[in-house]
Amino acid sequence: MKNNMSSTVSPMCAISRYLKATRPGCVTVFVGPCIAKKSEAIDESVPDNADYVVTYGELRALMRSKDIDFEPVTDEYQESSIWGKRFATSGGVANAVIECMKERGEDVSNIKLHRVAGGNECKKALLLLKAGRLPEDFIEGMVCPGGCVGGPSKHKTEVEITKARESLLSKADDRKVLDNLKKYPMDKFSMHRDGKKIDLPD
Secondary structure, three states: OHHHOOOEOOHHHHHHHHHHHHOOOOOOEEEEOOOHHHHHHOOOOOOOOOOEEEEHHHHHHHHHHOOOOOOOOOOOOOOOOHHHHOOOEOOHHHHHHHHHHHHOOOOOOOOOEEEEEOHHHHHHHHHHHHOOOOOOOEEEEEOOOOEHHHOOOOOOOHHHHHHHHHHHHOOOOOOOHHHHHOOOOOOOOOOEOOOOOOOOOO
8 A cells, every 4th residue: 555655745835845946935834724734844754844834723813812804805816727726625636636647648437536534434445445345446535524624723614614615616717737737847846745856747
C-alpha cells in the first residue's frame, strides 16, 4: 500500500510553496476548518509549508476581540478550475486526478474509485483492501465527514456548508485543469512532500 500512496502535498502546502517561489520572503497563513493542518505545518519533512495555521474558530475569536465584523462581498474573480474548487469535498481529489487523466487523453473507463469520508469509513476501506476484498483500485479517504470542508472548526452544519458551497461552485467557469496550470510556474516549486522537483509531462 505504501508504494501506491500519493506523494502530492496538500493544497495548503502547494499554495504556500507557490507564493514563496513567486514572492520571496512572504509569510503564508492558512485559515480553515481543519485542526490537523497545525501539525502538518510544523512537519519538518515537508519543507516550505504554511508558516501559520489559524482555524475558523480562532479567526472568529480574534475578530470579535478586535470588534471586527466580516461582511460578504461580490467577487467575480476566478483563479482555479471547478476541479480545484471541489478538492476539499469528499471525492474531490480523486475526481480531479481522473479529470487530468481524461485531459491527457487517457482511458479512465476501467478505473474503479472508492471514496470514503470519516475515520470509520477510512478504516473499513483499508481493512477491506488488506483482506483483498475491496473491488475498487483507487481509494480516496478523508477523515472528516464530507471531506476537509467538514473539519472540526467548521462552525456550520454539513447541510449549511453543502448549500453555501454549491451556491459558490455554481458560479465557476469551465476552464480545464491542464490549461489552467500553464499560468503557474510549475518548474519553480515542487508538489511533492519532500520538496524535490520532477519533470512534468507536456
